[in-house]
Structures are given as structure tokens and as C-alpha cells.
Amino acid sequence: MKKIALITGATSGIGEACARKFAEGGYNLILTARRAEKLAEIKAQLEAEGTKVRTLVFDVRDAEAAKQAIGSLEAEWQTIDVLINNAGLALGLEKEYEGDPEDWNTMIDTNIKGLLTMTRLIVPAMIERNEGHVINIGSVAGDAAYAGGNVYCATKAAVKTITDGLRIDVAESAVRVTNVKPGLVETNFSNVRFHGDNARAENVYKGIVPLTGADIADVAFYAASAPKHVQIAEVLVLATHQGSGSVIHREKNA
Numbered sequence: 001m002k003k004i005a006l007i008t009g010a011t012s013g014i015g016e017a018c019a020r021k022f023a024e025g026g027y028n029l030i031l032t033a034r035r036a037e038k039l040a041e042i043k044a045q046l047e048a049e050g051t052k053v054r055t056l057v058f059d060v061r062d063a064e065a066a067k068q069a070i071g072s073l074e075a076e077w078q079t080i081d082v083l084i085n086n087a088g089l090a091l092g093l094e095k096e097y098e099g100d101p102e103d104w105n106t107m108i109d110t111n112i113k114g115l116l117t118m119t120r121l122i123v124p125a126m127i128e129r130n131e132g133h134v135i136n137i138g139s140v141a142g143d144a145a146y147a148g149g150n151v152y153c154a155t156k157a158a159v160k161t162i163t164d165g166l167r168i169d170v171a172e173s174a175v176r177v178t179n180v181k182p183g184l185v186e187t188n189f190s191n192v193r194f195h196g197d198n199a200r201a202e203n204v205y206k207g208i209v210p211l212t213g214a215d216i217a218d219v220a221f222y223a224a225s226a227p228k229h230v231q232i233a234e235v236l237v238l239a240t241h242q243g244s245g246s247v248i249h250r251e252k253n254a
Helices: 013-024 036-048 063-071 101-129 150-169 189-193 198-203 213-225
Strands: 004-008 028-033 053-057 082-085 133-137 176-182 234-237
Touching (some): 004 013, 004 101, 036 053, 082 101, 101 133
Parallel strands (some): 082 133
């Protein structure tokens, strides 16, 4: 019987890459996101390749919608082996005292509360079965603040401590907990951060070969595939010319 992975924010970037990697690795998938059309497109592609896919359309910020969606799962989909809390975003790069409170609320509600909601909905059944794996997609931004990152960095610092706290809470069980902390990854992340300003987003990746969503998916799959007695607690993944969240060497002629 195939294992099941549930991936939030599965319609782009790291989430979509995780869907494709875990499908390759023999998992059936529950994919969640806000965009129904894109979910349907990915579902059709993966099912054509032999993966069973169940899609759930909701925003992780809406706890009641999340609860109803998970509650709607048929019996065959209720044993979730891997939960990948990927849904998250950054908005704006303003100084903290000039930031948009709506952007703050969206980041906090998605990156922290959404992750907590999904954890609360899925992990109790893992504890009951005494098996399962939670993989949270954090960020190098959670290790130290960088200029303009203020609230986003705070949300990813919260992801780190929430992940560590969960790992402590489930230590008496066989449930494993992993925090994957990517650095510079070229996805639509910067387009979202800059509210659709593509030119500004492209500048983020100039002069350096950034990571891809597939690189992070590889790390997540490795963690999930480790022997049962091995818990990959935390992984920091940076591009070769990135030293930290704020130190990036860029080729001047690129």
C-alpha cells in the first residue's frame, strides 16, 4: 500500500516540486492550495504518470475551511504518513516602522497560524498510529534578521521554535519532525514579496546560481526516506555563493 503525503501550498515553487518528487518516490498525494485550476492541472499531470492525487482547495489562514477540508477526506485518504507544511510567503521589504499591517497579518496568519492549524489537524492521528513525519519548510531567515525582513524573519524564527517544540512533544512516539531551511531559491517567492513587480523580483537572483524548488524537494524526500530510527531534525540549505541570509556573493558581470 502506497504511503500518503499531504503538501500545502502545492501549486508552485517548493510545494509543487515536493509533489513531483514524492510522486516519483512512490507516494500518493493530498495537495492543498487556494488555486483550484492549478491544482487540477497538477493532479491531471501526476495521475497520468500513475500517482493517485486528492486535491483540497482552501486557504490555510482559514482554520475552519482547513478543518472541513481535512474532515471531507475519504477513508482511503485519512492515513497521512507525511505532512509537508510548505504554504508560506513574504510580503514587502520595507523598514519595520514603514511596513503594511495587512502584509504583516497575511504573513503571520499563513506562515505561523496556518502551519499550526495543519499540525493540529494531522498530527493527533500520527500519534495514535505511532508513526508519521512532519516536514516544515522554514528558512535561513529564521536564523537571523536581515534588512527589510523584520516580520517575515520573525515568522520563520517562529517556524523553527514551533518545529523544535513539536519534536520535543512527540519524542515519546515514533513520529519524526524536520525543519528544512532554504536560502535563496528561485521560485515565485520574490514576485509575491514585491506584489508582482517582476523586474524587481528578477534582481534578487542576479549574479548567483540560486537553489531551485527541486533542490529543496530532494532534501525533504531524503528526510522522509531515512531509516525509521533516524530523524533529520534540521537542514540548512544554501546556494554555493550564499554564506547566510544576508551574505551573498554575486558575479558582477552576470
